[in-house]
Amino acid sequence: MELSRTTLGIAAGIAGTLFLGYCVYFDQQRRKDPQFKKKLRERRQAAKNISRSSTLGGPxxxxxxxxxxxxxxxxxxxxxxxxxxxxxxxxxxxxxxxxxxxxxxxxxxxxxxxxxxxxxxxxxxxxxxxxxxxxxxxxxxxxxxxxxxxxxx
The missing domain is CATH 1.20.960.10 (Mitochondrial outer membrane translocase complex, subunit Tom20 domain)
Structure with missing residues (x-):
């Protein structure tokens, strides 16, 4: 029975490592994508424009x-x-x-x-x-x- 618990622990560790590697890999791919950076800049600019126009200074x-x-x-x-x-x-x-x-x-x-x-x-x-x-x-x-x-x- 001890062998199966050890095997299960190792399998869980490997699965966790693979999942973490998967996340890191796709995060890197996302960040390298030129469209991602463009969309991020557009979102930030839109948020700035909304907050600039959001003052009480309007009529x-x-x-x-x-x-x-x-x-x-x-x-x-x-x-x-x-x-x-x-x-x-x-x-x-x-x-x-x-x-x-x-x-x-x-x-x-x-x-x-x-x-x-x-x-x-x-x-x-x-x-x-x-x-x-x-x-x-x-x-x-x-x-x-x-x-x-x-x-x-």
């Missing part, structure tokens, strides 16, 4: 224009999802926070986000929400869109 909608607010809300949700998918969590959470801030049904939106987002990212959103809300309100006041207390639900 803010008029709080009295329902259609403009809805468009802004949808843009912020879409941009937040794209940034999260690209791995830029901070900027993605920032945009989702802006969407939550301008949303008329905040509790329902937070409930949906809690169900669809991973818990750590949702908690990051909750922590960032007061900061984003205050920054958005300050930007609206500076832009002439003064947010009144009765406007906030």
């Amino acid at each position: 803010l909608p008029d709080m009295n224009d329902h259609e403009a607010m809805q468009t802004f809300f949808l843009q912020q949700i879409q941009l937040g999802e794209e940034l999260l998918a690209a791995g830029n969590l901070e900027a993605g959470v920032e945009h989702l926070g802006q969407a939550v801030t301008v949303c008329g049904q905040t509790q329902q939106l937070l409930s949906v986000l809690q169900q669809t987002m991973p818990a750590p990212i949702f908690h990051m959103l909750l922590k960032k929400l007061p900061e984003v809300s205050e920054r958005l309100r300050a930007s609206m006041k500076a832009g002439g869109n003064i947010l009144q207390e009765e406007d906030v639900e």
